[in-house]
Amino acid sequence: MSTRIAKPHPRMRKQPRQARSRATVEAIIEAAAHVLSGLGWAGFTTNKVAETAGVSIGTLYQYFPDKLSLLAAVRRRHFDHVLSVIRDSAEDQKPLRKFAQELVRGMIAAHSIHPTLHQVLLDEAPGDRGSRAAHASFQAQYLNHYATAVATYRKPRKGADMETVARVLSSAIEGVIHNAARRNMLAAPELQKQLVELICAYLSGAGRIGR
Amino acid sequence: MSTRIAKPHPRMRKQPRQARSRATVEAIIEAAAHVLSGLGWAGFTTNKVAETAGVSIGTLYQYFPDKLSLLAAVRRRHFDHVLSVIRDSAEDQKPLRKFAQELVRGMIAAHSIHPTLHQVLLDEAPGDRGSRAAHASFQAQYLNHYATAVATYRKPRKGADMETVARVLSSAIEGVIHNAARRNMLAAPELQKQLVELICAYLSGAGRIGR
DNA sequence: CGGAAATGCGAGTATGTTGTTTATATTTTC
DNA sequence: GAAAATATAAACAACATACTCGCATTTCCG
Numbered sequence: 001m002s003t004r005i006a007k008p009h010p011r012m013r014k015q016p017r018q019a020r021s022r023a024t025v026e027a028i029i030e031a032a033a034h035v036l037s038g039l040g041w042a043g044f045t046t047n048k049v050a051e052t053a054g055v056s057i058g059t060l061y062q063y064f065p066d067k068l069s070l071l072a073a074v075r076r077r078h079f080d081h082v083l084s085v086i087r088d089s090a091e092d093q094k095p096l097r098k099f100a101q102e103l104v105r106g107m108i109a110a111h112s113i114h115p116t117l118h119q120v121l122l123d124e125a126p127g128d129r130g131s132r133a134a135h136a137s138f139q140a141q142y143l144n145h146y147a148t149a150v151a152t153y154r155k156p157r158k159g160a161d162m163e164t165v166a167r168v169l170s171s172a173i174e175g176v177i178h179n180a181a182r183r184n185m186l187a188a189p190e191l192q193k194q195l196v197e198l199i200c201a202y203l204s205g206a207g208r209i210g211r
Numbered sequence: 212m213s214t215r216i217a218k219p220h221p222r223m224r225k226q227p228r229q230a231r232s233r234a235t236v237e238a239i240i241e242a243a244a245h246v247l248s249g250l251g252w253a254g255f256t257t258n259k260v261a262e263t264a265g266v267s268i269g270t271l272y273q274y275f276p277d278k279l280s281l282l283a284a285v286r287r288r289h290f291d292h293v294l295s296v297i298r299d300s301a302e303d304q305k306p307l308r309k310f311a312q313e314l315v316r317g318m319i320a321a322h323s324i325h326p327t328l329h330q331v332l333l334d335e336a337p338g339d340r341g342s343r344a345a346h347a348s349f350q351a352q353y354l355n356h357y358a359t360a361v362a363t364y365r366k367p368r369k370g371a372d373m374e375t376v377a378r379v380l381s382s383a384i385e386g387v388i389h390n391a392a393r394r395n396m397l398a399a400p401e402l403q404k405q406l407v408e409l410i411c412a413y414l415s416g417a418g419r420i421g422r
Numbered sequence: 423c424g425g426a427a428a429t430g431c432g433a434g435t436a437t438g439t440t441g442t443t444t445a446t447a448t449t450t451t452c
Numbered sequence: 453g454a455a456a457a458t459a460t461a462a463a464c465a466a467c468a469t470a471c472t473c474g475c476a477t478t479t480c481c482g
Contacts, residue, residue: 016428017427018429018480020296030236039251040335046470056430059430066470067470076463123330124335164405165445171390172384175386175390176386191378194371197416198413201221204412205412206433227457229449229450256439256441258441324454344431
């Protein structure tokens with residue numbers, strides 16, 4: 001076989017070796033997340049990202065072969081973060097309310113840094129061309145954590161598809177948080193309380209009043 | 212007083228007089244909604260809209276002075292539609308479950324035509340420059356209808372701010388529908404049922420198990 | 423120190439996009 | 453059949469923006 005091509009990672013043009021460049025790369029990704037969240041995919045330009053990062057455009061292209069690889073880096077970082085939040089809030093057995101509280105607190109915290117990043121990543125930005133598998137994997141894990149929680153806290157009822165319930169729950173939470181983020185209301189404690197109550201009510205399954 | 216300036220509407224360059232042109236304008240707005248929903252704000256170009264409408268670009272500019280006025284037209288039409296759905300589902304006294312069912316059915320129907328239009332209009336597209344008042348008015352009415360429903364069906368509980376509850380409810384519903392739209396799952400009856408249950412559970416206020 | 427490697431710079435380019443106009447053709451009205 | 457209304461699409465001008473390249477600066481290490 002021929003020699004391995006010097007391609008350490010398909011997503012990075014040059015591997016940062018010194019501490020300085022590692023900080024630079026971090027700054028670029030952080031700036032990219034900031035721009036993406038603040039200006040949306042339409043306003044996500046490489047020049048803007050470089051400027052925001054306080055870095056030259058040339059420097060950016062020294063580490064990221066193109067715009068999409070930068071997007072992919074942001075996506076990876078954010079998804080890893082969100083995933084860890086969900087995992088933590090459901091890790092060991094705890095009362096429903098406690099679970100809901102931790103989940104809400106965690107999700108809100110995760111979105112407080114870059115309020116609309118999550119939605120932009122899911123809706124506006126183009127899907128991962130290179131690693132569709134990674135994206136699907138995230139979706140699967142994400143849903144799976146919710147499904148686990150549902151299975152734990154919700155008594156199985158007739159004809160209630162686990163997956164659907166998990167999807168409804170997750171998208172409802174995301175909807176509330178996204179909406180609050182747009183209004184800069186993420187910090188409002190009243191909102192957190194209501195979101196917790198929504199979760200608890202749905203999972204403990206009231207509503208079937210008449211029967 | 213001086214003569215009224217011949218500016219029938221600031222949003223339309225030329226008023227369509229014949230039936231043919233009225234159909235053209237309608238086709239343009241419809242195409243605009245379609246493009247906006249399918250390609251997002253980033254893909255929303257006047258040329259694309261004209262092409263989709265099966266109309267020349269020149270024709271488009273005969274009736275819409277610029278891109279934003281076209282966007283405004285789409286927004287107006289869509290918001291009017293959504294508003295009427297909510298109004299209808301809460302118009303007269305009916306049991307909670309009935310209300311929820313009609314609301315869900317109506318919202319899903321409204322989103323089935325252009326699945327992601329609502330979100331694009333709210334998130335990606337720039338806000339109305341000309342008629343900020345109109346936009347605010349929509350928001351107010353929208354929330355108000357929800358608040359009314361909340362007041363009707365939810366027994367007042369300690370420290371539960373009506374407005375917050377209404378916002379949580381509306382954004383949760385929007386989140387679920389938006390998410391389902393992205394997956395082409397709007398038609399799934401199981402999803403509708405779960406969404407109804409979510410609404411009922413939250414409004415009838417279970418969840419406070421321990422007390 | 424001092425040379426080499428790593429890192430950073432930013433003007434410049436090339437390429438495309440896109441909103442809009444305009445001169446012309448076709449259709450409708452009366 | 454003339455005038456008004458409507459439709460056409462080529463062309464443009466302005467702009468945006470992803471990306472390169474040659475060179476300057478900093479860090480590493482003997």
